[in-house]
Amino acid sequence: MTKKILILLFILIPFNANALIEVDITRGNLNPLPLAVSPLSIDEESRKGFEKILKKENIGSEISNIVENNLRTSGLFNPLDKKAFLQAPDIANLKPRFEDWNLIKAQALITGKVNYVDDKLRVEFRLWDVLAAKEMMALAFTTVPNNWRRVGHIISDKVYERLTGEKGYFDTRIIYVSEEGPKTQRIKKLAIMDQDGANNKFLTLGNELVLTPRFNPASQMVTYLSYFKNMPRVYLLDIETGTQEVVGDFPGMTFAPRFSPDGKKIIMSFAKDGKSDIYTMDLENRIVEKITNHPSIDTSPSYSPDGKYITFNSDRSGYQQIYVMKNDGSDVRRISFGNGLYGTPVWSPRGDLIAFTKLHKGKFYIGVMRTDGSGERLLTENYYQEAPSWSPNGRVLIFYRETKTNAKGEGFSAKLWSIDLTGYNERQIKTPTDASDPSWSSLLSN
């Protein structure tokens, strides 16, 4: 798999710390900030050098396209049409003529340049506040040429962070289940892609059913459910090496796995004799602990970011509802009391919210509530959708949606969608096949 490659990062010039432009990400995206992403300039020699290695005619434009696309899909920014730009990219990077950018209503401007130095890709970029006529940030990266897409994502994260005051989520990956074939006999494979859908790769062949992959927040490990040899068990997969192993030695089905926030434990359900309870296994010493002990179905566990609490769903009240308990299984409290069934609780990386799936009167909703169950907010309603996963900054949820079939049972599809915490900016994430069970990685660079 792709090896992690160090990206060297330098701060070019100490920038002026006055934050003049501020994007408020707690509101909807009704007025995305107009900004101009000037193509990264490139000298002819560097252009030819990269063309030979990367088969891209102009890598400077390609990288700025990635930045532009990321900022647009965030829903917070409105990248302006390049045709309207008056200043050439190389000149703009030296000293923008702010009147020109002001004229096309750009409030922020991104410029930069790309060099081919000692077989390496060197990228510098600058973020400018057009109205205040000031530089806000200047950074340079050096990396192997193959990492060019990641450079685009890192620039996007830096711009997002500078303008919103919160970490970005662009230099990340999504692991999910690729689906093909008829609804009654779906072929499912693990697949991984960049957050923007690029670099899609399949990790399993589809010989056995696989479900619910989840990233380790602390490394490039994945835990998932596989029906290998018709025995549904939780597995651990190292996506760098491809090594796989069964988690624990349970005499029955283990499922619904997730990592603890420090990545050292796996929490999951074990089903036996019609009961499903929650267990943890320490990945270092292999010690297994039983966390819940109830004749009901207890599943879909998820840790709070400080690791002190666990949220899960249980039908101990008679119907599927959401509960919170301490990490040792004590002090179990039900938190969902609205109409309908509640499942798949996932604790926000910011710690303040729990995202969930709700089923009420034949409709499925993705929503969020506070960790005490108050402040329930439904973000989206559909025929079938479930399994939200948070972006690492806790601002976006990714989930999957299935369509209703027609009278002949045709027309089934499963796709990945994302929505902002505000309930705005709902988008489909394009995948080469049908897709379900998405899980968002942490930021790769940090």
Next chain:
Amino acid sequence: MRLNKILKNTLLVLTACLVLSACATKKEVATDIQSQMQGDVYTGTDTVEYLADGVPDRVFFATNESILTTASRETLRSQAGWLRKNPSINVVLEGHADERGTREYNLALGERRANAAKDYLMTYGISSDRITVLSYGKERPVDSGSNPLAWSKNRRSVTVKAN
């Protein structure tokens, strides 16, 4: 007197016919579905296969439930009889759920349904050594429809020969 009785009977039959035909024309589709469902448990035979003569391979469940109906218990008793007659045969009980639930909960629900069937077979003398339980949750529907009848066929525990 006799004529009167005949007339009366004819009238009764006629009224009955009228009522029935009214029903049939009005709710033809609904009646068709009702004849295959009791409550929301599937009672039809569309998807059912047979382990042996008179031994159906599957039982059906109500939404979110794992309680065995009278018909299910009868099916399982016939399976137990067949297993007693064929002591060398082992079985896998495959538990399933419909598509109207979250994936992980449905995996647990499928396991609970298959275990309900397993417990019943055991009370009729089948050793647990001969029974393996396997849940598919909502992963392997038999009917790809998005309607109550299709869902009722998919909420099932199927007894499959393991050897």
